[in-house]
Amino acid sequence: MLKIVRLSVVSLIGALLASALSAQTPGSASVPGHVIRALANATRLPHTPQMDEEPITVTVVLSLSDPQGAKALEEEVSTPTSLNYHRTITVSEFASRFGPSQEAWNAVLAYLEENGLTLSHSTIDRMTMSVTGTRAQVQKAFHVIVDDYQLRDRAFHAVASDPVLPATIAPMIAAVAGLSNLARPHPSFSPTPPVPASLATAYNGTLTPSGTTNTGGLPPGLDGSGVTIGLLEDDGFDLAYVSSWLSYAHLPANLVNHIHVYSAVSPSGCTPADLGCGTSEALLDIAAVLGIAPGARIEIFESRLDSSSIATAMDDAIIELASSEPRAVLSMSFGFCEDTISAGEAAYLDEFAAVSLLYGISLFASTGDTGTTCDGSPNTTQTPADSPHVVAVGGTILHVNADNSYNSEVWWDCCGGSGGLGASQYFSEPGFQSKVVPGTGGRFVPDVSMEAYPGLTICQPACIWVAGGTSLATPLWAATWALLEQAKSDAALAPSSAAHGYVYTLADGFHSASTMSGVGSDFRHVGLGTPNITKLIAIAVPPQIGSFSPQDGSFAGGTKVTVYGVGFIGVNEVTVGGYAGTNLKIESDTRLTFDTPFAHDNAAAAIKVRTPGGTATSFAKFDYDPVVDYVTPTSGSTTGGTVVTVSGVALAADMTFEFGGSAHPATKVSCPTHASCTMLSPAHAAGTVNVRAVAPWGYTTPVLPIDDQFTYK
Numbered sequence: 229m230l231k232i233v234r235l236s237v238v239s240l241i242g243a244l245l246a247s248a249l250s251a252q253t254p255g256s257a258s259v260p261g262h263v264i265r266a267l268a269n270a271t272r273l274p275h276t277p278q279m280d281e282e283p284i285t286v287t288v289v290l291s292l293s294d295p296q297g298a299k300a301l302e303e304e305v306s307t308p309t310s311l312n313y314h315r316t317i318t319v320s321e322f323a324s325r326f327g328p329s330q331e332a333w334n335a336v337l338a339y340l341e342e343n344g345l346t347l348s349h350s351t352i353d354r355m356t357m358s359v360t361g362t363r364a365q366v367q368k369a370f371h372v373i374v375d376d377y378q379l380r381d382r383a384f385h386a387v388a389s390d391p392v393l394p395a396t397i398a399p400m401i402a403a404v405a406g407l408s409n410l411a412r413p414h415p416s417f418s419p420t421p422p423v424p425a426s427l428a429t430a431y432n433g434t435l436t437p438s439g440t441t442n443t444g445g446l447p448p449g450l451d452g453s454g455v456t457i458g459l460l461e462d463d464g465f466d467l468a469y470v471s472s473w474l475s476y477a478h479l480p481a482n483l484v485n486h487i488h489v490y491s492a493v494s495p496s497g498c499t500p501a502d503l504g505c506g507t508s509e510a511l512l513d514i515a516a517v518l519g520i521a522p523g524a525r526i527e528i529f530e531s532r533l534d535s536s537s538i539a540t541a542m543d544d545a546i547i548e549l550a551s552s553e554p555r556a557v558l559s560m561s562f563g564f565c566e567d568t569i570s571a572g573e574a575a576y577l578d579e580f581a582a583v584s585l586l587y588g589i590s591l592f593a594s595t596g597d598t599g600t601t602c603d604g605s606p607n608t609t610q611t612p613a614d615s616p617h618v619v620a621v622g623g624t625i626l627h628v629n630a631d632n633s634y635n636s637e638v639w640w641d642c643c644g645g646s647g648g649l650g651a652s653q654y655f656s657e658p659g660f661q662s663k664v665v666p667g668t669g670g671r672f673v674p675d676v677s678m679e680a681y682p683g684l685t686i687c688q689p690a691c692i693w694v695a696g697g698t699s700l701a702t703p704l705w706a707a708t709w710a711l712l713e714q715a716k717s718d719a720a721l722a723p724s725s726a727a728h729g730y731v732y733t734l735a736d737g738f739h740s741a742s743t744m745s746g747v748g749s750d751f752r753h754v755g756l757g758t759p760n761i762t763k764l765i766a767i768a769v770p771p772q773i774g775s776f777s778p779q780d781g782s783f784a785g786g787t788k789v790t791v792y793g794v795g796f797i798g799v800n801e802v803t804v805g806g807y808a809g810t811n812l813k814i815e816s817d818t819r820l821t822f823d824t825p826f827a828h829d830n831a832a833a834a835i836k837v838r839t840p841g842g843t844a845t846s847f848a849k850f851d852y853d854p855v856v857d858y859v860t861p862t863s864g865s866t867t868g869g870t871v872v873t874v875s876g877v878a879l880a881a882d883m884t885f886e887f888g889g890s891a892h893p894a895t896k897v898s899c900p901t902h903a904s905c906t907m908l909s910p911a912h913a914a915g916t917v918n919v920r921a922v923a924p925w926g927y928t929t930p931v932l933p934i935d936d937q938f939t940y941k
Contacts, residue, residue: 256371257398258390261572264408265653266565266605267386270377279376280364284385285348286406287358287539289576290328290336291399298326302582306728314722316588319353319550328354332400339397343369351543355580358540369393370404377410380604384410402579403572406536411569413462413533413562427679427704428520429632432798433711433761436814445762447796447817452521452710454717456553458545459513459526459703460560462533463506464489472687473515483518489528490548511686512695513561513703519684520707520761523714525553533562535569542580542612550587555713555723558584559706560593560618561699563610565602566653574611574654581617581727588723590713591618592706594698595648595673597680599641607650613673614652616660617727620673621702622647622754623680624744634760637739638746639753640680645697647680649673649753660729665751675731676738677754678704708759715769718817719794724768732756737764737840762798766841769817771795773846776835780851780925783827783877785810789850790821791835798840804850805833827852831880831902852878854921856929856936863939868911872938874919879905882924887938888917912940 292298304312317325333354337347345359345366363374363385370391377386386408393401428434438448471484510528517526527549531541542560549556566574581591593613602608613620623640624647640647651657651670661672683696709726716724724730738757741750748754773793781787789809791802795817802809802822807830809822820837832849856876864870872894874885879902885894887910894907916939921929929936 255395256392257395258392259398259401259404259572260390261575262387262390262404262407262570264386264410264568264570266379266410266567267377267388270379270386272388273376273378273383275373275375280362280367282363283360284363284366284374284406285358285360285536286366286404287356287536288336288340288401289356289403289405289539289579290332290354291402292326292579293329293332294326298322298582298586302585302728305586306730308733314588314724316723317586319547319587322583322586323353328400330354333357336397336400339394340369345369349540351540351547353543353547353583355583356540356543358536366407370407372407374407379410382410384408386410403570403576405539405573405576408568408570409535411535411564411573413564427626427684428761430626430628430634431678431708431759431761432634432763433520433708438815439813445798446711446765447799447814449816450711450714450765450797452524452707452714454555455521455710455713456525456527456549456556457517457521457703457706457710458529458549458556458558459510459517460529460531460533460541460545460558460562461506461510461513462531462562463510464530465507465510465514466689469511469687469689470514472689472691473511473685474518476685476687476691477515477519479518479522483522486518486522486524487514487526487528489530490545508686508688508693508695509561509699511688512684512699513559515684515686516700516703517559517707517710520704521710524707524710527552535564535573538564539576539580542577546580546584546587546589549589550584555588555717557590557592557706557709557713559703560591560612561702563594563596563602563613563648565605565608566611566614567605567608568603569611571654574614577612578615578617578655581612581615585617585725585728588725590706590709590724590726592621592702592709592726593618594702595620595622597623597645597648597697597699599646599648600650602648609650609652609673610648611654613648614655614671616655616658616671617725619705619726619731620675620755621698621705622649622674622677623696623698623701624677624754624758625681626679634739637679637744637749637758639677639744639748641748642681645680647674647677647698647701647753658729660732664732668752672752674755676705676756676758677701678708678758705759708761708764711761712765712768715765715795715797715817719769719772721769734764734767737767763840766795766797766839768841769795769797770841771797771799771837771839771844773835773837773844776846776848776850779848780853780923780927781824783852783855785824785826787824788821789824789835790819791837791846792819793837793844794818795839795841795844796820796837799837800840801838803836803838805830824850827878827902829902831878851923851925853927854878854880854883854923854929856919856921856932858935859919859938862937863941864909866912866914866940868909870909872907872909872919874905874907874921875903876921876929878902879921881905884922886920886922888912890922892917909938914940916940
């Protein structure tokens with residue numbers, strides 16, 4: 229059927245002008261990927277002269293000078309067999325090797341300034357520059373028309389064609405952000421009933437108090453210390469409310485000192501007490517992090533998270549984390565619907581995420597709270613969670629036992645929300661996912677999940693508000709990874725980004741979808757599942773024994789031994805010669821103590837430490853101090869040569885058996901077991917002597933009144 233469309237004169241002029249401006253002329257080139265998919269369903273509004281005088285800010289993302297080199301290093305960093313596996317680089321090293329050149333930066337800025345635009349913000353890696361001007365100046369600089377559109381209840385501006393620039397400038401520009409402002413962050417937030425359960429306990433992330441008998445949980449001190457967790461927020465908050473929450477949660481008041489605000493803005497206009505604004509999101513993120521990783525440093529990055537500023541906000545956060553701390557995690561509890569951003573915008577956010585991989589920074593982003601629907605559009609995922617260089621976080625409903633221990637979970641699909649899921653329209657299925665669920669048709673989210681419901685209480689200002697959603701699950705995962713990074717640091721292992729497949733190598737540390745029940749509890753809805761925190765970290769940091777002290781002790785057991793090493797996480801058992809020690813106490817992830825067992829059939833035996841991540845065996849052996857119980861026969865010739873059997877505990881052929889002193893050692897010693905040794909008696913004057921075993925480390929068996937005596941006749 230023929231459809232007649234009547235265009236107004238203004239609309240027709242606008243369309244012709246857009247066509248003229250965007251037309252590629254000799255000596256020019258376009259920068260593709262700037263038309264958003266949602267434009268196909270939107271209505272263009274009349275273009276008026278007044279619109280051209282409106283101020284607008286756009287962010288130019290510059291092209292890497294060596295994208296192939298950066299990609300090659302990314303693959304090496306992500307490949308376990310590579311010599312560069314988990315090798316990190318600095319911001320300055322990245323900028324000098326792969327970043328935009330200073331010459332390119334100068335050329336692009338000069339071009340923009342020639343067209344009347346003014347630099348308003350830039351990043352030190354030269355990857356982004358934000359410029360401000362009128363809409364007319366932006367249109368002239370990029371040869372586009374920035375029209376207004378209507379989509380359902382949203383009015384927004386956008387371009388219907390890609391930017392066109394001089395051929396000498398276009399290759400230097402990867403994308404221009406802000407030409408459309410339909411995309412808006414979706415804080416993954418949903419009010420829910422209170423929950424009294426401790427999430428750390430439920431996910432097996434409770435710290436073992438120092439010096440107490442081992443519980444199998446996290447070792448003392450593994451609390452995120454030495455790791456910075458960045459929180460990218462769309463609003464400010466009142467620090468006094470955090471102090472109130474610490475009191476409510478029975479956490480130390482001085483933890484508020486761990487929080488540092490990198491930049492402070494409140495673009496929403498909300499007051500700190502307004503529930504549901506960005507303030508609530510920030511308070512929820514902080515509470516989630518402090519509940520799991522109270523020792524971590526929290527860096528708050530406050531910025532207007534819109535299409536024109538997200539590029540610089542994300543790049544600034546990554547650079548600050550990479551420059552200030554050797555180990556860092558970034559949590560992003562927001563997302564932009566893929567339909568509302570262009571392919572170019574999705575690509576540059578992915579590029580920033582890929583750079584963070586080279587810095588060893590892990591990025592976690594929420595997948596949203598509306599299943600496969602985003603902003604009214606079906607089958608739509610969220611950016612930046614759709615990036616294969618970001619860990620996409622979904623949500624579950626958590627059930628616990630009476631003691632708050634883990635009971636079960638199910639995909640979160642109730643009470644007004646559901647964890648986001650689906651295949652990306654912009655990114656193909658990465659290899660680390662195709663090995664698990666092939667044929668999804670694109671990068672699939674989520675990768676992992678954590679509790680979204682019932683949620684956590686926040687104080688705003690009263691401690692009566694409860695928040696959940698994947699906004700809770702995302703910082704919970706960021707805090708969990710901070711614990712893992714601290715353990716890797718203690719083990720002198722390199723920082724490791726969780727993204728681009730690394731978290732998939734730790735799949736045995738999850739409550740997988742196969743253990744969950746209910747509709748939607750499968751990989752497509754919950755990814756790898758939710759963490760068994762202790763087991764996850766133990767797998768990432770397998771145990772190793774460096775040394776132990778003392779190196780010998782009584783055959784009867786009970787010698788208190790201190791073992792030094794790494795990866796003492798969730799220790800299940802410590803053995804000597806295959807027999808379990810007692811009174812096992814975990815002092816840290818690098819030190820433990822235990823009491824040795826009885827020697828049994830051992831004289832010297834290796835110490836083994838078993839965790840969910842494997843079993844560590846000591847290179848040296850623990851030596852049991854021997855004992856001589858009796859001698860058979862009890863007499864022999866003064867000329868020596870009598871075949872004598874010495875019975876006892878922890879005996880060995882490398883020991884010296886003295887008949888009445890060091891001047892009279894036995895010869896031809898043979899020990900078929902550690903309880904019995906045969907030998908030839910030495911010559912000795914007539915009389916009764918004690919038979920004693922002398923260990924190589926100098927220990928001499930005590931004198932027994934009768935049982936160890938031998939009489940020369």
